[in-house]
Amino acid sequence: MDKLIEDFSLGLFFWQLVLFIxxxxxxxxxxxxxxxxxxxxxxxxxxxALAAAENAKKEMQNVTADSEKLLKEARAEREAxxxxxxxxxxxxxxxxxxxxxxxxxxxxxxxxxAIESEKKAAVADIKSQVANLSVEIAxxxxxEQLSNKDKQLKLVDDLxxxxxxx
Amino acid sequence: MTKFLFVATIFxxxxxxxxxxxxxxxxxxxxxxxxxxxxxxxxxxxxHDFSLFSIEQEDGxxxxxxxxxxxxxxxxxxKFFSSSKFHHGETLAEVDGNYYKLYHSKIYKTDAAGTxxxxxxxxxxxxxxxxxSITKGVVMIFITGxxxxxxxxxxxxxxxxxxxxxKGIGRFFEPIVLYIRDDIAxxxxxxxxxxKYMPFLLTVFFFIWFLNMFGMTPLGVNVTGNIxxxxxxxxxTFLLTNLTGTKDYWMHLFNPLGDSMPWYGKLPLYIILxxxxxxxxxxxxxxxxxxxxxxMTAGHIxxxxxxxxxxxxxxxxxxPLSFGLAFAISLIEILVALxxxxxxxxxSALYFGFASEEHDHAEAH
Numbered sequence: 001m002d003k004l005i006e007d008f009s010l011g012l013f014f015w016q017l018v019l020f021i022x023x024x025x026x027x028x029x030x031x032x033x034x035x036x037x038x039x040x041x042x043x044x045x046x047x048x049a050l051a052a053a054e055n056a057k058k059e060m061q062n063v064t065a066d067s068e069k070l071l072k073e074a075r076a077e078r079e080a081x082x083x084x085x086x087x088x089x090x091x092x093x094x095x096x097x098x099x100x101x102x103x104x105x106x107x108x109x110x111x112x113x114a115i116e117s118e119k120k121a122a123v124a125d126i127k128s129q130v131a132n133l134s135v136e137i138a139x140x141x142x143x144e145q146l147s148n149k150d151k152q153l154k155l156v157d158d159l160x161x162x163x164x165x166x
Numbered sequence: 167m168t169k170f171l172f173v174a175t176i177f178x179x180x181x182x183x184x185x186x187x188x189x190x191x192x193x194x195x196x197x198x199x200x201x202x203x204x205x206x207x208x209x210x211x212x213x214h215d216f217s218l219f220s221i222e223q224e225d226g227x228x229x230x231x232x233x234x235x236x237x238x239x240x241x242x243x244x245k246f247f248s249s250s251k252f253h254h255g256e257t258l259a260e261v262d263g264n265y266y267k268l269y270h271s272k273i274y275k276t277d278a279a280g281t282x283x284x285x286x287x288x289x290x291x292x293x294x295x296x297x298x299s300i301t302k303g304v305v306m307i308f309i310t311g312x313x314x315x316x317x318x319x320x321x322x323x324x325x326x327x328x329x330x331x332x333k334g335i336g337r338f339f340e341p342i343v344l345y346i347r348d349d350i351a352x353x354x355x356x357x358x359x360x361x362k363y364m365p366f367l368l369t370v371f372f373f374i375w376f377l378n379m380f381g382m383t384p385l386g387v388n389v390t391g392n393i394x395x396x397x398x399x400x401x402x403t404f405l406l407t408n409l410t411g412t413k414d415y416w417m418h419l420f421n422p423l424g425d426s427m428p429w430y431g432k433l434p435l436y437i438i439l440x441x442x443x444x445x446x447x448x449x450x451x452x453x454x455x456x457x458x459x460x461x462m463t464a465g466h467i468x469x470x471x472x473x474x475x476x477x478x479x480x481x482x483x484x485x486p487l488s489f490g491l492a493f494a495i496s497l498i499e500i501l502v503a504l505x506x507x508x509x510x511x512x513x514s515a516l517y518f519g520f521a522s523e524e525h526d527h528a529e530a531h
Contacts, residue, residue: 006289009272009394011238011297012212015304016398020373023311028365031318035343036364038325045330 202474209470210388210463211271212303214249218385230254235305239266241275241295249299266295273297303395306387310376314369346371350512354519363518366406370399371511378462378503382496390506391462393455400455403514408447411521418523419443450517454510461506465499 146152217232234250241264251259252268258280259266267276274282274292283291321336332340351360351367377389389395417424422439423432472492476485 004393007211007393008397009212009297009301009303009392011299011394012301012303012392013394013398014298015300016307016395017401019304019307019311020369020398020402023314023373024365024369026315027318027369031315031322032365032368034322034325035318035340036347036361038322038330039340039344039347042330 206470212301212392213271214299214301216302235300237299239295239297303389303392306380306389314372350515354515355522359522367511367515371507374510375504375507382499388466390458391466393459396455396459400451404451407517407521412524414524415521454513458506458510465502469495
């Protein structure tokens with residue numbers, strides 16, 4: 001310890017203080033400040049560039065999401081339209097079927113009615129024709145039977161025999 | 167850089183060759199050891215001339231190669247003369263009718279015959295004039311400062327020229343600057359207040375590192391191993407810490423327990439605590455100055471002793487062995503040079519961090 005104090009050089013202490021403080025001040029002005037400033041600036045630049053890239057990425061993602069959404073919507077719309085069309089088609093078919101059936105039934109009924117009336121007319125016609133024919137036949141038969149006297153007399157007899165005054 | 171360090175290591179390992187000349191006679195063995203011890207002692211001290219090496223001439227006198235430095239004394243007026251007047255301590259310097267003698271790297275005022283009086287502990291009792299000489303240490307401080315200025319000014323300029331991208335040697339130093347900013351300053355002081363300490367931290371780191379590295383060169387300077395230099399640095403840390411101390415820092419110093427206790431409870435504790443806290447303010451920077459001084463001095467002593475061993479062994483086994491050892495220690499010393507610079511900067515930042523702390527008092531300590 002004695003030796004340390006003995007060896008302590010006040011002059012060197014003084015010069016070290018003066019030179020070192022001078023060095024700190026000089027370097028602060030001419031070296032450290034510009035160095036730290038430009039390093040800071042550079043870091044700030046890198047940071048902002050990274051942030052910008054991040055933003056761009058996010059925006060990109062947004063855009064993709066948007067277009068995807070649009071696509072989805074379009075697809076859904078198409079689906080809906082198709083469905084609607086199909087429904088319309090089905091309805092149309094069903095409706096026309098119904099209509100056809102109703103019309104058919106109506107026609108059928110009319111046909112049946114017509115047939116019925118035709119039938120009736122025909123039957124009536126046949127009846128009248130049969131009646132006419134019978135009359136004609138009967139006329140012819142009677143004409144035949146009454147062609148000679150004998151037969152007329154016999155018929156009168158037969159008829160008289162049938163009547164017998166019941 | 168590593169190549170440079172490697173070469174520097176080899177040089178420092180050889181730096182003693184020129185000055186320690188061996189005597190071939192038996193008696194020379196003893197005087198050689200004494201000479202080595204003296205050489206090491208001498209090396210560890212600052213010196214008034216910049217001697218690179220000395221050669222022993224045939225007539226036994228030494229021829230010193232180097233250059234003298236200016237001596238500035240305050241002895242009832244400013245005395246200014248060249249250190250060549252001392253002839254490396256061999257002659258008295260006569261200035262304005264006063265005689266000065268260089269004795270163990272210190273300047274003493276003597277009579278015309280150059281008598282040195284000793285007390286019982288063999289300390290010289292002669293008057294020591296205030297010595298503000300430009301010594302070898304001062305020259306090295308100046309050279310290091312100049313080197314740092316040119317280096318970092320260049321780095322700063324290269325940013326301006328290249329659009330914030332370092333060039334050349336700046337590529338090596340920029341990561342170190344950033345490391346000091348991010349892992350020493352911001353980590354210990356905090357994002358908010360680190361900026362004002364940055365010039366000091368950066369300067370102190372590179373200053374100590376460069377001077378430590380210069381100490382490894384054959385120039386043989388031991389600036390950071392000089393207690394006056396480390397003391398000056400520690401004083402600056404001390405002043406910066408306490409002059410920039412926040413209210414919280416002083417509150418913490420004089421009221422370490424805060425409001426956690428009533429005043430009558432704190433009183434007996436504070437009789438012990440506050441003196442310890444106050445002592446702590448001084449012990450912290452003191453530990454800085456002793457740590458740097460002791461580490462660098464010890465490193466120099468070890469390396470120089472190992473180099474000295476080469477001349478004592480003078481055998482084919484011993485000398486290469488001590489050369490190898492000196493080489494290995496030199497490599498370690500290169501690491502220590504960086505490590506000590508880091509520790510000094512780191513601890514300074516830590517103390518600045520204490521000084522600039524700001525927190526809620528409700529917060530637990």
